[in-house]
Amino acid sequence: MSNWEKNLRKITPYVPGEQPKNSNIIKLNANENPYPPSPEVINALKNFDAEHLRMYPNSSSLKLKSAIAKHFKLKESEIFVGNGSDEVIALAFMACFHSSKPILFPDITYSFYPVWCSLFDIDYQTIPLDKDFCVNIADYNRENGGIILPNPNAPTGMGLYKNDMEALFEQNKNSIIIIDEAYVDFGAYSCIELLHKYDNVIVIQTFSKSRSLAGMRIGMAMGNEKIIQTLEAVKNSYNSYTMDSIAIEVGTASIADENYLKQTCQKIIATRQRTTKALKNMGFHVFPSQSNFLFVTHNTVPAIEIFEKLKSDNILIRYFNLPRINNHLRITIGTDEQMDILLQHISNIVSMS
Numbered sequence: 514m515s516n517w518e519k520n521l522r523k524i525t526p527y528v529p530g531e532q533p534k535n536s537n538i539i540k541l542n543a544n545e546n547p548y549p550p551s552p553e554v555i556n557a558l559k560n561f562d563a564e565h566l567r568m569y570p571n572s573s574s575l576k577l578k579s580a581i582a583k584h585f586k587l588k589e590s591e592i593f594v595g596n597g598s599d600e601v602i603a604l605a606f607m608a609c610f611h612s613s614k615p616i617l618f619p620d621i622t623y624s625f626y627p628v629w630c631s632l633f634d635i636d637y638q639t640i641p642l643d644k645d646f647c648v649n650i651a652d653y654n655r656e657n658g659g660i661i662l663p664n665p666n667a668p669t670g671m672g673l674y675k676n677d678m679e680a681l682f683e684q685n686k687n688s689i690i691i692i693d694e695a696y697v698d699f700g701a702y703s704c705i706e707l708l709h710k711y712d713n714v715i716v717i718q719t720f721s722k723s724r725s726l727a728g729m730r731i732g733m734a735m736g737n738e739k740i741i742q743t744l745e746a747v748k749n750s751y752n753s754y755t756m757d758s759i760a761i762e763v764g765t766a767s768i769a770d771e772n773y774l775k776q777t778c779q780k781i782i783a784t785r786q787r788t789t790k791a792l793k794n795m796g797f798h799v800f801p802s803q804s805n806f807l808f809v810t811h812n813t814v815p816a817i818e819i820f821e822k823l824k825s826d827n828i829l830i831r832y833f834n835l836p837r838i839n840n841h842l843r844i845t846i847g848t849d850e851q852m853d854i855l856l857q858h859i860s861n862i863v864s865m866s
């Protein structure tokens with residue numbers, strides 16, 4: 514009997530929020546943006562000449578890098594782009610966490626981090642959030658082989674400010690620190706202005722949330738040239754063409770339309786504030802969010818019950834069956850109309866329990 518199965522890798526993958534086929538669903542489970550991408554993006558797609566697809570794209574996505582560099586007032590050599598920030602983070606783990614000491618990240622955070630550690634054989638240690646689910650920078654003052662921290666954190670939605678960030682960077686000058694700013698445009702502090710002060714820090718952002726381009730897969734890293742060069746080298750050791758020609762054009766159009774980004778984020782922030790108030794009135798504890806989602810727990814009704822009932826009403830939110838947060842829910846901010854329907858259903862659920 515053959516025994517090839519022993520050669521197969523055993524691995525437990527990250528599980529993203531589900532993408533149902535049914536289009537009647539109100540989908541508030543994957544932190545997608547309810548608004549379309551910038552009209553400039555739609556123009557770029559209309560004007561894209563499909564004949565170009567016979568050729569390989571520029572392997573370092575120079576056009577997109579140059580637009581990003583201009584936007585953030587950085588050099589092209591300080592920018593890296595990839596197929597979604599998930600890919601950029603994965604490559605950054607390979608490029609930057611090459612130490613025998615464990616890397617550090619919070620116990621409650623983006624659940625992809627431990628999956629990459631396992632895939633790339635990186636030792637890690639989780640640091641518990643405090644009792645209010647906040648990151649305590651002093652807890653990161655210990656030997657480590659690197660740090661990754663989302664700001665604002667997910668799924669709590671709460672962020673750190675400049676003084677905390679600088680304290681973290683000052684304490685850890687011998688490690689590379691990755692700040693995952695997937696949600697930063699919704700009102701959190703961005704470390705980009707600190708990149709020239711701390712050469713051991715890289716900031717990673719995505720076009721998926723604030724720029725409404727989750728389906729296009731564009732992410733970016735910004736930081737010291739040496740780190741960016743290593744990211745390029747790792748990428749070029751694995752796949753030279755992670756960005757297709759269409760993504761390069763679309764990303765370039767999106768980054769140039771700053772007004773649209775600001776308007777969309779402002780709308781989502783206003784809806785978030787309104788939804789926060791309404792949920793508090795129904796007996797929820799709502800963590801102060803700097804993102805496009807709310808992290809909540811109800812005083813009396815179990816989270817799983819609310820999640821299941823909403824699901825049977827065709828409203829999808831996110832429930833994590835994980836230690837410390839298995840009575841919490843993560844709700845993406847949709848349009849005002851979507852949130853009104855959600856609030857109506859939640860009001861029925863909590864008043865009947």
Ligand SMILES: *Cc1c(COP(=O)(O)O)cnc(C)c1O
Nearest residue numbers: 597598599623667695719721732
């Ligand atoms: C959504 C998200 C990402 C990944 O986004 P991409 O779609 O892969 O760009 C990375 N980090 C966090 C914390 C996220 O929530």
